[in-house]
Every structure is written in structure tokens, then in C-alpha cells.
Amino acid sequence: MKRDAPPAMLNRGTLAPALAQRAGGAVIPLPVAEGDEALVASLRAEQPAARAALFDRHGHHVRRVLVRVLGLDQEVPDLLQDVFLTALTTIGSLEDPRALRAWLTSIAVYHARGLIRKRSRRRILRFVAPEELDRQLAPEPGPEHREAIRALYRVLERMPADERIVWALRFIDGMDLYEVADACRISRATVSRRLKRAEQLFAEGARKHEVLVEWLARGSRWSQ
DSSP: OOOOOOOOOOOGGGTHHHHOOEETTEEOOOOOOSSHHHHHHHHHTTOTTHHHHHHHHHHHHHHHHHHHHHOSOTTHHHHHHHHHHHHHHHGGGOSOGGGHHHHHHHHHHHHHHHHHHHHHHHTOOOOOOGGGSOTTTSSSOOHHHHHHHHHHHHHHHTSOHHHHHHHIIIIISOOOHHHHHHHHTSOHHHHHHHHHHHHHHHHHHHTTOHHHHHHHHTOSTTOO
């Protein structure tokens, strides 16, 4: 998969009407054929319902990827729209319609990386209140688990963007090495190199947080 320069962004405000069709508060069933190949064909044919169907079918997955990499960040909703705006404006460049989900994942990673790098330049750390942590990260987490998640993202905030992203995709989202490679548009060998460095950096940072020390001591790498 080739790395392309990001396309010019559409206005976010123009996306909302395209992502849902409603009547009296009820969602209208979208007449789009099942399967990603058919959906891509509908998008390229500019069928009116296709844009909403794209978000309905893959919005949860894209948001999950963004949250895994960034935590429950206040900019996730805007990034979510940016991902789909990018997808809609570049759908013609998708070589294999069957790889639509992986392609959307790579776009999400691209936008997340951009935000991380922007913040690293500004040296700004952002954290949300524990009670606002995304349930996708820990369903109904207790106080100790919430603090562990906050500590985890404090460590990740200090890591370089590329290492942080592969670590989050591998050990938080649970992707295998091939999926991480596709998401980041890099080789599997590069993923392995970045993961090795990322694990070293994470271990160094995690030892500074008492709540993560026990996790480190388990010796089972980083799976939850």
C-alpha cells in the first residue's frame, strides 16, 4: 500500500448530513448492498446513501483505533470526521476494495500520528477525568484500573509518535504484526524494530508509576 500525501480537507460541517439520514429521529435504513466491495462501488458511483453506510459500517472500528492510540481525547470526535473525510475524498485510490477496513485503519493512524507530533512539539499533555475514560478501554473500570489507564497514557505521551502507535496497536488494540504493518503502511520488519524500541521505552517509563509496576512484573509482555 503506497503512502500518499494527505488530501485537502473538506469542511467538517459538510460531513454530518452525509453520515446519517433521519426522519423524525428515526434512522432510515440505507439501501446499500452488503459487503465492502459493493460499498466502495457505491461510494465511487456517488450514491447518496453510501457515505452514511460507510460511517455506519466502520465508524465504531475507526473510533476504537483512535481511542486505543490517543486515549479518550477531546479531539477524537473531530479526528473521526477527518478520517472519513479523507476516505471519501480519496476513495478512488483504494486499490483493493476488500481491504477497506484496513485502509480506514491506516488513515486513522495517519491522523493520530499527526496530532501526537503536533502536541510533542508543543509539549502539551492532555488527560481526561477518570470517570470519562472510554468504556472500550476498560468496561466499567474500578478506581485502580482507571488510574492504571491514566498512568499508561502518561507513559505513552512521552514516547515518539511512531513507537507509541505500534505499541498501542499491538498491545492495546491487539492487532497482529501484519495488521500493524498495514495500519502504519510499513513493513513487518519495521514494525518489529519499532516495537522492540517501544517496549524498552515503555518499560522505562512505566517503572516510574507504582500502579504499573505490578503489570510489568507479570512477565507476560503487555497484553491485558
